Amino acid sequence: MLIGAAGSVANWTTTSYGMSPVDTDNGGEPSMILPLVLQHFTPRPVAVLGLSAIAAAVMSSIDSAILGSSSMFTHNIYRRILHTKASERELLIVQRTAIVLVGAIACIVSLTVTSILGMFIMAADIVYVALFPQLVAAVYLDYANTYGSLLGFLVAVMLRLASGEATLNLAPLARYGVLHDDTLGHLFPYRTFAMLMSLTVISLTSLVARWLFVGKRVPLHLDVFSCYSSEQLTEQVLTFVEPESMQSQTL
Numbered sequence: 142m143l144i145g146a147a148g149s150v151a152n153w154t155t156t157s158y159g160m161s162p163v164d165t166d167n168g169g170e171p172s173m174i175l176p177l178v179l180q181h182f183t184p185r186p187v188a189v190l191g192l193s194a195i196a197a198a199v200m201s202s203i204d205s206a207i208l209g210s211s212s213m214f215t216h217n218i219y220r221r222i223l224h225t226k227a228s229e230r231e232l233l234i235v236q237r238t239a240i241v242l243v244g245a246i247a248c249i250v251s252l253t254v255t256s257i258l259g260m261f262i263m264a265a266d267i268v269y270v271a272l273f274p275q276l277v278a279a280v281y282l283d284y285a286n287t288y289g290s291l292l293g294f295l296v297a298v299m300l301r302l303a304s305g306e307a308t309l310n311l312a313p314l315a316r317y318g319v320l321h322d323d324t325l326g327h328l329f330p331y332r333t334f335a336m337l338m339s340l341t342v343i344s345l346t347s348l349v350a351r352w353l354f355v356g357k358r359v360p361l362h363l364d365v366f367s368c369y370s371s372e373q374l375t376e377q378v379l380t381f382v383e384p385e386s387m388q389s390q391t392l
Contacts (some may be wrong), residue, residue, distance in 0.1 A: 148178040156181040172257060194266035207247065222287065222302055222366060259308030266306075273296040274340035282344060287366040289347030297339035304331040 153161045158181055160167050162174040170177075179191040215236040220227055227235070254260055271294055278285040278293070305313030317329040353359040354369040361369065 144178050145174050148174040148182075151178070151182060153181075200373055203247065207243050210243045214239050215244075222291075225367060233238050240327045254308060256308055263306060263308050266301060266332060269274045269336045270301045271339065274336055274343055277340060278343045278347070281349065284351050285343060286350055286368040288350040288368065289345070291342040291366075293339040293343035296342045297335050300335035300338060301332070304335070 149161070149163045151161070154160065157179060160169055162169045163171050164175050166357055171354065176192055176195065180186045183191065215232055219235050220232060224231070274293055274297065278290065300309070300315070303313070304312060304313050315331070318330065324385040350368065354361065354364055
């Protein structure tokens with residue numbers, strides 16, 4: 142922060158850069174002010190050490206993000222949903238493949254997106270719209286299951302993308318009637334709407350899945366996500382039967 146403040150008031154006309162990085166009207170690059178200050182206003186050894194430290198910090202953060210994303214996909218999605226009987230060797234291969242794919246996607250995004258702030262806002266959108274309903278359902282809805290979670294996530298992502306995103310150059314497909322202005326954009330709280338719709342879908346889909354499998358209206362072998370085992374069904378059926386039997390005895 143201090144280096145950025147110093148760079149914003151420094152006399153750049155005496156440097157080979159020729160202008161202030163914060164002067165966007167003349168082609169300045171405010172996002173590059175830290176490396177530019179190190180390059181033009183510090184001795185060469187200090188500049189090398191400073192830029193190396195920045196590169197190391199960036200690579201460390203990227204490595205952690207890529208490894209974390211690939212691990213979550215391998216253990217939370219592939220192992221628990223796609224292939225529950227996967228061996229350790231298979232999981233290792235899947236995780237290595239996921240690391241390459243996530244790294245390629247991150248590289249493409251970094252080359253095509255010009256606004257770091259826009260990506261930060263987009264990440265906050267994903268957390269609020271897609272992940273927050275999952276957290277609420279996991280903590281407060283004891284009947285929530287994989288069917289509701291998966292469908293709710295897909296609904297949240299589709300509604301959010303349908304609202305458009307300038308960072309990704311996505312034009313809005315849903316304009317929400319009169320609550321959309323061509324100049325100001327959405328006047329409708331589309332993020333909150335997508336979040337609430339996702340939570341509603343999670344709740345309703347989980348209840349329908351529970352009604353089908355616990356009530357034995359659908360054979361248990363069709364439970365592709367293994368949300369309900371025979372022991373779980375016995376326990377849940379007892380929770381339905383016991384209150385009714387106690388009420389009949391009272392009468």
